Amino acid sequence: EIKPPIPTSTPWRSLGAQAAFATPLFPKEQPLSIPTNVTGVDLLLPDFDVLFSRIAEISPLSKQILEGSKMRGFADLDMVPDTLTWKTVEKNAKRLVHEVDRIDNFEGHHTPLIRLRSRLEGPELDRGGRFSSLLTDQEYRSKWDPNCAVIHEMYLAEDMNDIQLVMGGAFGTCIRFGLGYCQTKKVSRKGDYIYLCARYKALQYSCCFIALFD
16 A cells, blocks of 8 residues: 655745756765565666656646646647757647657757657546556557557566655655666667656656666
């Protein structure tokens, strides 16, 4: 049973784009790790303030949720300027994932930063899980991403309460946290990615990812 976090009275605020991307995601001093569902394998935990600040600066929709502002979803996007410069590589209102944006060589990394947008219907508390499936489930991923060859979970947190103790109550209840593996087909080049996925019960619309090229 996952114990609900103790609510925080102080609203969370992003560190800002400059600080979020200048601060190491994984603390070099006093790193924290937790056991996984695989004996002998531990997960190294990120600095959650840095993680969510990066997500907030990448996604105006996530920032609305994280900072507790009035949410109007996509209706607000034209009024909220991006803090980063994106290139839209695909936009089609009829597709499951209706917009794909990217930034090449972001922060000097060879792997592009990708942002996906999709309109999902159904119960609010299930939308985070549905969006998660679009990225981490082979069947759903193949419906919109023909370049995905293999994708699967590798390691999950053994006890979600370990995550809550580190994360605190600012981000809601974390109900799934772990690492997965994705291999893309050879289009421009074949790639292997390790992704970090976290799902939150309180953040109904939120699903959080980091993709690293290996």
